[in-house]
Amino acid sequence: MGWSAVEIEAARSAFDTSGQHVGARDVIAREALxxxxxxxxxxxxxxxxxxxxxxxxxxxxxxxxxxxxxxxxxxxxxxxxxxxxxxxxxxxxxxxxxxxxxxxxxxxxxxxxxxxxxxxxxxxxxxxxxxxxxxxxxxxxxxxxxxxxxxxxxxxxxxxxxxxxxxxxxxxxxxxxxxxxxxxxxxxxxxxxxxxxxxxxxxxxxxxQPHRRTRAVLDALERVRAADQWVLATDGDLLVSSPSFRRLSPTDQRVVSDLVLSALVLGQVGQRHVELPSGACAEVTLQPIHLDGEVVGCVLGGGRTQHGEVAETPEAVRRQGSHVAPLARRDYTKDAGPARTHADAKVRANRELLSPYLRARQEVVASIHHGRNHLLIGEPGVGKRTLVTAQFRAAYPTGRVVSVDCSSFTGRYGVDPVRGLAPTGDGRPQLLVLSGMTTLSPVGARKLDEALRPLVALETPPLVVGCVDSPAVDATSPYGLLLRHFHEVTRIPALRYRADEISELALTVLRRVAGRCSLRLSLQVIRVLEGYAWPGNISELEDVMRYVVARKTMGEVQPTDLPPLCFQGGARRMSMLESAQCDAIIQALYEANGNRYKAAAMLGIARSSLYRKIDAFGISYIA
CATH class of the missing domain: 3.30.450.40 (GAF domain)
Structure with missing residues (x-):
C-alpha cells in the first residue's frame, strides 16, 4: 500500500535536514520512500x-x-x-x-x-x-x-x-x-x-526497420511490374529486377542500373530516354519509393522503343541554314499518336545536350554506388575533385577521403602514396582521389601503379578516382600506365558550357569567400559573367569573387566592381558542343515560329535558360 503525499513530504523534510544519511535511513525504516x-x-x-x-x-x-x-x-x-x-x-x-x-x-x-x-x-x-x-x-x-x-x-x-x-x-x-x-x-x-x-x-x-525498407522496395517492384517490361527497384544497397531486364546484355544492364541509382541520389524522377550500348533506345519512367513520408528508394519501369513509335523527322523542319526558315509549313497533326513518343524522346535528348554537367554527375554517382573506379577528365579547374568528394560524402557521410597530389609525388623509394588507406576494421567506405595525374613522371607513375595493385586484395577495396587535367585521355603519357585501374571515363564540361549554372556558382563562391561581408550580385553582373569564356573555369571564378570582396564589403555588386578581364575577349570560335547546342536552339525556335516559351518546352529547359543561351550564342530574332 502506498503512502500519502503528507508522509512523503515528511520524509523529504527528514531527507533535506539530514547532513548525513541518518535521516535517509529513518525514511527507509518508515518505508515512505x-x-x-x-x-x-x-x-x-x-x-x-x-x-x-x-x-x-x-x-x-x-x-x-x-x-x-x-x-x-x-x-x-x-x-x-x-x-x-x-x-x-x-x-x-x-x-x-x-x-x-x-x-x-x-x-x-x-x-x-x-x-x-x-x-x-x-x-x-x-x-x-x-x-x-x-x-x-x-x-x-x-x-x-x-x-x-x-x-x-x-x-x-x-x-x-x-x-x-x-x-x-x-x-x-x-x-x-x-x-x-x-x-x-x-x-x-x-x-x-x-x-x-x-x-x-x-x-x-x-x-x-531494415525489413520494412526491403518490403517497400519489393512492393514497388510488384506494383510496376508488367509483362515484358523492365523493372528495377533499389534502396541504394539492394537492387532487385524483373526477368525481362535480366535478359539484357551486361552492358545494357549496367547503363539502366546506373540510371536508377543516380535518380535515387539526385532525386531526378520522371520519364527518361535512354540510349543503350547495344544500339537500341528505351523509354523508362522513374518513380520514388516512399516509406513513412521519406524517400527510401527508386523504381524504374520501361522497355525498348518499338520501331513503330519512331517517326522520321519531316524534311520540312530540317534546318537549311543558321537563320533560314523551313521550306514549308510543318504539319503538326503528325505529332499526334505514336509519333509523340519520338517528340518526347527528342525533348529529353535536347535537355541532356543543353545540360552536359548533369549527365557527368549522374555517371559519378552511379560509379560511387557500384564501387567502380572512375577517371575524370576535363580542363583544369572544372571541379573534378570537388564533384567526386561531394557525391561521396552525400552517399557515405562517415566515409574517409584520402587525396594524393600527383604533382608532388616523385616516386621516391620508401614513400607510400596510399598509406592512409590501411584497413580500418570498422567497415567505413574509403575514397582515394588522385589529382593532377598529368604531372606524373615515368618513375612516379610506376611506383603509383605498384601501390594501387594490392588495393584490390583488400576485403573492402577503396574507391579510386583519378583526375586528369585534359579534355582527352593520352595513353602515351606516363599516367597511361594507370589506366588499367579505372573502369569508367567521364568528361567534366568546362564552365563556359554551363552558362545556366554560372549565376548559382558565382553566388555560392561569393558567400564562401565573402565571410561576414553582405554582398549580392546584380543582374548586369550575372550577364557579364555568363558572357565571359572562363578559360580558368571555377578557379578563375573564385579569383574574380575574391577580387570583388577585396574592394567591396557590402551592397550590390555592379559591373564596375568586376576586374577588367571579365570584359575582355570578343567573338570566339564555338566548340562542337556549343555548335550542337546552338543548332538545337535554332531548330526549336523555327518549329515554334519564334515563340520562346514553346521553344523552351520543346528543349526541356527553363525559359530563362533559353534566353541566356540565345544571348551567349548571339542568335538573332526568329519569327
Missing part, C-alpha cells in the same frame, strides 16, 4: 540539483535521426490517433537523457510540459532536474513509476508518470526510455504497463 526513489534523491542532492528552478538546458538535435527516434515518432502518432482524450503525454528520452520527441493529447498538459522545459532538444538528466520516471528507468535499466511528491523537484510534484526502457534489438543495449506522463490527480496503475507496451512496440519497429 522506495529504495530506487531514495537512491535517486541521494544522487540528485549530490549533483547539486536546485529544487527551486528547472536546470534543463538546450543541447540541440542530432544531424541524422536515430532509428529509435523515427520509430518512436511512428508509435506515438499511432497511439495519439487511436486514443484521443487519453489525457497523457508521451515523451522519449535517449540514452543521454535528452528529450527527442513528444506527443501531447491536449493543450493544457502541453503548456505545463513546455513550462517545465520538457521540450525536444533539451537535456533532462537526473543531475539537472532530479528524480523523474524516465531518469530513474535509464539509471536502473528497469521500468518504474514515479508520481506526485516522489519527484525530487517540487515543480514536478503535480505530475505522475511511468518510465519504460527501450532496448536496441540489434545491440541488446538500452537506447532510450519512454516517459508516459500525466497529472498527478489522474494517476493510474495502468501507466506503467502502457509505457511498457509502447517501449516494446518501438523495439519491434527498430528490429523490423
Amino acid at each position: 522506495r529504495p530506487e526513489v531514495l537512491a535517486s534523491w541521494i544522487r540528485s542532492r549530490e549533483a547539486g540539483v536546485d529544487a527551486a528552478r528547472i536546470g534543463a538546458r538546450f543541447l540541440g538535435h542530432t544531424p541524422e535521426v536515430p532509428p529509435v527516434v523515427s520509430a518512436a515518432d511512428h508509435v506515438f502518432d499511432e497511439f495519439v490517433t487511436a486514443n484521443p482524450g487519453s489525457g497523457c503525454s508521451l515523451v522519449l528520452l535517449d540514452s543521454s537523457s535528452i528529450v527527442r520527441c513528444r506527443r501531447d493529447d491536449g493543450p493544457e498538459l502541453a503548456a505545463v510540459l513546455d513550462g517545465l522545459l520538457v521540450v525536444p532538444g533539451y537535456g533532462y538528466a537526473e543531475r539537472q532536474v532530479g528524480t523523474t520516471a524516465a531518469t530513474v528507468a535509464l539509471h536502473e535499466r528497469a521500468d518504474v513509476a514515479i508520481g506526485g511528491a516522489e519527484h525530487y523537484h517540487w515543480r514536478l510534484a503535480g505530475l505522475a508518470g511511468a518510465g519504460a526502457v527501450v532496448t536496441d534489438p540489434h545491440r541488446g543495449e538500452v537506447c532510450a526510455a519512454v516517459w508516459l506522463v500525466g497529472p498527478a490527480s489522474e494517476r493510474s496503475a495502468l501507466q506503467l504497463p502502457l509505457a511498457r507496451v509502447l517501449a516494446d512496440r518501438i523495439s519491434e519497429r527498430i528490429a523490423a
Whole structure:
C-alpha cells in the first residue's frame, strides 16, 4: 500500500535536514520512500540539483535521426490517433537523457510540459532536474513509476508518470526510455504497463526497420511490374529486377542500373530516354519509393522503343541554314499518336545536350554506388575533385577521403602514396582521389601503379578516382600506365558550357569567400559573367569573387566592381558542343515560329535558360 503525499513530504523534510544519511535511513525504516526513489534523491542532492528552478538546458538535435527516434515518432502518432482524450503525454528520452520527441493529447498538459522545459532538444538528466520516471528507468535499466511528491523537484510534484526502457534489438543495449506522463490527480496503475507496451512496440519497429525498407522496395517492384517490361527497384544497397531486364546484355544492364541509382541520389524522377550500348533506345519512367513520408528508394519501369513509335523527322523542319526558315509549313497533326513518343524522346535528348554537367554527375554517382573506379577528365579547374568528394560524402557521410597530389609525388623509394588507406576494421567506405595525374613522371607513375595493385586484395577495396587535367585521355603519357585501374571515363564540361549554372556558382563562391561581408550580385553582373569564356573555369571564378570582396564589403555588386578581364575577349570560335547546342536552339525556335516559351518546352529547359543561351550564342530574332 502506498503512502500519502503528507508522509512523503515528511520524509523529504527528514531527507533535506539530514547532513548525513541518518535521516535517509529513518525514511527507509518508515518505508515512505522506495529504495530506487531514495537512491535517486541521494544522487540528485549530490549533483547539486536546485529544487527551486528547472536546470534543463538546450543541447540541440542530432544531424541524422536515430532509428529509435523515427520509430518512436511512428508509435506515438499511432497511439495519439487511436486514443484521443487519453489525457497523457508521451515523451522519449535517449540514452543521454535528452528529450527527442513528444506527443501531447491536449493543450493544457502541453503548456505545463513546455513550462517545465520538457521540450525536444533539451537535456533532462537526473543531475539537472532530479528524480523523474524516465531518469530513474535509464539509471536502473528497469521500468518504474514515479508520481506526485516522489519527484525530487517540487515543480514536478503535480505530475505522475511511468518510465519504460527501450532496448536496441540489434545491440541488446538500452537506447532510450519512454516517459508516459500525466497529472498527478489522474494517476493510474495502468501507466506503467502502457509505457511498457509502447517501449516494446518501438523495439519491434527498430528490429523490423531494415525489413520494412526491403518490403517497400519489393512492393514497388510488384506494383510496376508488367509483362515484358523492365523493372528495377533499389534502396541504394539492394537492387532487385524483373526477368525481362535480366535478359539484357551486361552492358545494357549496367547503363539502366546506373540510371536508377543516380535518380535515387539526385532525386531526378520522371520519364527518361535512354540510349543503350547495344544500339537500341528505351523509354523508362522513374518513380520514388516512399516509406513513412521519406524517400527510401527508386523504381524504374520501361522497355525498348518499338520501331513503330519512331517517326522520321519531316524534311520540312530540317534546318537549311543558321537563320533560314523551313521550306514549308510543318504539319503538326503528325505529332499526334505514336509519333509523340519520338517528340518526347527528342525533348529529353535536347535537355541532356543543353545540360552536359548533369549527365557527368549522374555517371559519378552511379560509379560511387557500384564501387567502380572512375577517371575524370576535363580542363583544369572544372571541379573534378570537388564533384567526386561531394557525391561521396552525400552517399557515405562517415566515409574517409584520402587525396594524393600527383604533382608532388616523385616516386621516391620508401614513400607510400596510399598509406592512409590501411584497413580500418570498422567497415567505413574509403575514397582515394588522385589529382593532377598529368604531372606524373615515368618513375612516379610506376611506383603509383605498384601501390594501387594490392588495393584490390583488400576485403573492402577503396574507391579510386583519378583526375586528369585534359579534355582527352593520352595513353602515351606516363599516367597511361594507370589506366588499367579505372573502369569508367567521364568528361567534366568546362564552365563556359554551363552558362545556366554560372549565376548559382558565382553566388555560392561569393558567400564562401565573402565571410561576414553582405554582398549580392546584380543582374548586369550575372550577364557579364555568363558572357565571359572562363578559360580558368571555377578557379578563375573564385579569383574574380575574391577580387570583388577585396574592394567591396557590402551592397550590390555592379559591373564596375568586376576586374577588367571579365570584359575582355570578343567573338570566339564555338566548340562542337556549343555548335550542337546552338543548332538545337535554332531548330526549336523555327518549329515554334519564334515563340520562346514553346521553344523552351520543346528543349526541356527553363525559359530563362533559353534566353541566356540565345544571348551567349548571339542568335538573332526568329519569327
